[in-house]
Amino acid sequence: MVGGGSGISGDLMSDDMLERDHELREIARILAGARLASGHPNVPIIAITGTEGAGTSRVLAETADIGRRLGYRLGPRGRGEALAAGTRQALGAVPQDAPVLLTVDEAHLTGADDLVMLHVRAQEAANAPVVLAAAGRQRDDGTADWLPADDTAVTRLSLRPLTQDAVREIIARRVGAPPTDTLARFAAQAGGNPLLVTELITGLVEEGAVRVVNDRSAMLRAVPSGRVELLVRQRLAALPRPYQQLLQVAAALSGRPDPLRIRSIAQLSGAERDVLDQASSSILLRRSDAYVRFRSVLAWLAVRNSMPALLRAIVKTGDPGDASRDRSADQAIPSRPRRGESHGSDTGPACPWCALTDTERTIAVFVSEGLTNREIARRVFLSPHTVNYHLRNTFRKLGIASRVALAGITAGRHPHDHPRGPAGD
Known part of the structure; x- marks a missing residue:
């Protein structure tokens, strides 16, 4: 990444910003152009979208830093569930001759109309160019209900999974040496999700499960870190109890994270679709029109391990004596x-x-x-x-x-x- 007029820092990117330079350069371009505009230009809303763990909040924070370096006055930072009049009222303290940058995190918790109204009223209150940057989740098909229907009013930046090169770089930074092929393949089972990758490697380091041997980062054991297990179980616990049990049974019955076939999503009740949306916008599941599947091998494994071994054996074979032989779960x-x-x-x-x-x-x-x-x-x-x-x-x-x-x-x-x-x- 380069410094200078772009407003992007030339410092080494942190782990959670690897491979996000394209998005940050586009954000810097938009902010630089809006800053030079006069009057009340039709400044687009910057929408940063991705599934959970993709780094949308981190990119939003970097957006604020870029804006600050470009001379923007930062308005109060909002969250999706708290887009209130207080945000607009606070703009009265912002100098009227300075461009303003508003940032809204977890925008998927609000509605498109609220975002548009916030943007319009902020421009009126500030009497200067106002850029609204919002970060929120998207579905696997790329849709996001919280985005305004008028695409011309939105510049959207969708965060992609990390490449294997980026995963290797994270391992090298966290452990202190490039990974062996075995460790790199093991980390690839996080599905390129930045949150899962960093939690996996950080946990393995903390637990002493990786070590530098012959100038390479190598594993001592091929099991997920406790940090990953805890993270996945927290997301699982956020679902209604019947859906937790459904995913546990599905994980126990499958020998790999195969698709879990369900009836047509169009036939699901509204409540069922809401739960499915919640799970499939998180690190747990991904979905298409015909099926859902676990988002990554690590998510599948952690959900599977959240069920006691005795219950796994009963679900899988009907024989509780098979519990000690259920080795694939670890x-x-x-x-x-x-x-x-x-x-x-x-x-x-x-x-x-x-x-x-x-x-x-x-x-x-x-x-x-x-x-x-x-x-x-x-x-x-x-x-x-x-x-x-x-x-x-x-x-x-x-x-x-x-x-x-x-x-x-x-x-x-x-x-x-x-x-x-x-x-x-």
Whole structure:
């Protein structure tokens, strides 16, 4: 990003602003043009749209900074649910000869008429060019009910998911080195959502689940961070209880985040459509006319894990005894390497170590570090009983009978960059 007359800072972009330079340059262009206009030009409303976690609020904050650098007077910052007369009245304190920038966050909580009226009355009160920048959510088909019907009055900037290059850059910044292919593929399961990516990597760093090995950021275990689990569960808890249970059952029944078929959306009741809109504008779901699906593998996995293992087993097989064998819930969807990529190991597929799942290898690493089953359980988000189950499988596969023998085998491997990454469970 460049400085100068554009009003855009030349500083290194923060993680949540990666790949948003195009939108920021367009915002700077609009603000620069409106500032030079005379009288009461038909200044467009700047609408910043995206699904939850796309960074609309952050781009709106940067818009205010750009406006300030360009000489705008900033009006009171509003939120969608609080577009009140107080916002307009406060404009009386703004110098009448200065252009004004109003910012409204969570605009999806208000209506298009309110936004237009706010813009018009603000121009009248300020007696100067007034730009209104609003940030809010959009549906997966790109629609947003809060946008004015007159498209000519709106300049819309829709935020896209991050590319894999941007995800790799976030990992490098947060961990301190470029990621291995395994870690990059694991992070890609956030679906390019900036919020999920940053929460995933930040959580893995905090939990000691990633480490720099041979100048590369590598995983110690292929499970989502607790921060991601908490974030998804908070969004799930915001839905009515029957819909929470519906998503949990759907996640438990599927072996991957396959589409959840529903009857035609046109046949749903108004209340059902409202709940669906709420979930599909969040990090939980995405939808088309025929189906909804989990927005990302990580969202699916976190919803699945929010159901106790015993209930998952009953829902899936009808047999509560299968709870300890429901291993797929603590692992992400296997990601196969692309041609020419390496998992970072030259061990052959026939060796006993390679026959272990990622969970079993991760637990073996912690055993070699002297952790108890209960301590390991806290690290890998499993019960001590399930950890013991994985250890028994590991002993059987390796032909050993003690933790000491397991520690000896693990010491001869690469415990900080598992050969199969998230695959294998």
